[in-house]
Amino acid sequence: MSNTxxxxxxEDDSVDAITVKRAFDDLxxxxxxxxxxxxxxxxxxxxxxxxxxxxxxxxxxxxxxxxGIELLRxxxxxxxxxxxxxxxxxxxxxxxxxxxxxxxxxxxxxxKPIDYTQFVETIRTINMYWSLSQLPVKG
Amino acid sequence: MRNSxxxxxxEDDSVDAMTVQRAxxxxxxxxxxxxxxxxxxxxAYLKDESNxxxxxxxxxxxxxxxxGTEFLKxVKADDALKKIPVVVLTTSQEERDVVESFxxxxxxxxxxxxxxxxxxxxxxxIDLYWTLSELPKEKVGDQxxxxxxxxxxxx
Numbered sequence: 001m002s003n004t005x006x007x008x009x010x011e012d013d014s015v016d017a018i019t020v021k022r023a024f025d026d027l028x029x030x031x032x033x034x035x036x037x038x039x040x041x042x043x044x045x046x047x048x049x050x051x052x053x054x055x056x057x058x059x060x061x062x063x064x065x066x067x068g069i070e071l072l073r074x075x076x077x078x079x080x081x082x083x084x085x086x087x088x089x090x091x092x093x094x095x096x097x098x099x100x101x102x103x104x105x106x107x108x109x110x111x112k113p114i115d116y117t118q119f120v121e122t123i124r125t126i127n128m129y130w131s132l133s134q135l136p137v138k139g
Numbered sequence: 140m141r142n143s144x145x146x147x148x149x150e151d152d153s154v155d156a157m158t159v160q161r162a163x164x165x166x167x168x169x170x171x172x173x174x175x176x177x178x179x180x181x182x183a184y185l186k187d188e189s190n191x192x193x194x195x196x197x198x199x200x201x202x203x204x205x206x207g208t209e210f211l212k213x214v215k216a217d218d219a220l221k222k223i224p225v226v227v228l229t230t231s232q233e234e235r236d237v238v239e240s241f242x243x244x245x246x247x248x249x250x251x252x253x254x255x256x257x258x259x260x261x262x263x264x265i266d267l268y269w270t271l272s273e274l275p276k277e278k279v280g281d282q283x284x285x286x287x288x289x290x291x292x293x294x
Binding site: 076095111 | 215
């Protein structure tokens with residue numbers, strides 16, 4: 001991608017997080033991946049000014065403590081965070097989750113493929129799109 | 140895209156609009172392309188219930204009457220429209236435009252490539268990404284859902 005800001009992955013499932021990291025490696029994506037396991041930790045990380053703001057967030061929905069929708073709501077009401085694009089990456093195909101996410105202006109809603117090859121293709125497409133797009137947080 | 144809903148292009152430059160149409164054709168994107176020439180016309184299109192809601196809006200920024208940013212402000216304040224993803228497609232690389240657009244929660248900000256081949260690649264990437272992404276289904280109460288329900292209840 002055109003800047004060096006990290007990508008923030010918010011994911012409670014450690015296997016899924018490892019799969020994302022592995023796909024990044026296999027695709028030669030050199031951007032750093034910051035991984036947090038729930039919305040509460042992610043919000044704390046985002047609000048702490050010591051941390052570099054991510055270029056975008058990959059967000060799971062079903063998580064303990066603070067789930068994805070709750071984090072989204074908190075981000076979109078915070079002027080310092082609302083401009084960061086959030087892409088939902090989840091196993092949920094529920095219409096309710098899709099509608100809630102787009103009502104909170106997510107910048108994409110991707111269902112995790114089970115097959116690893118398809119998972120890599122998914123990450124490739126997300127990376128291509130967000131490399132093409134300008135980003136509000138410059139590196 | 141995986142659906143057959145229209146894509147709404149809001150673009151005042153007729154050459155740019157033709158280029159998008161040509162790229163759609165070359166890439167065999169089958170979604171109908173609805174074209175409005177400014178924000179005001181696009182809003183009228185979106186509010187007209189006889190039109191199908193688009194799955195994605197491709198939005199130019201610099202336009203007469205109502206520009207892209209003004210259009211975005213109205214769309215994002217409207218409960219019926221705010222969930223439609225809006226992708227900015229512009230010649231402006233101004234940091235201010237990028238930040239303002241993301242503050243209004245756009246789902247991408249693409250600078251139009253001047254070269255046609257690169258332009259086609261940009262449209263291909265946009266199409267791939269929004270084919271991969273789920274999109275909000277229209278809620279019950281929206282016209283075509285109602286129609287389907289009506290048919291089902293008759294059967």
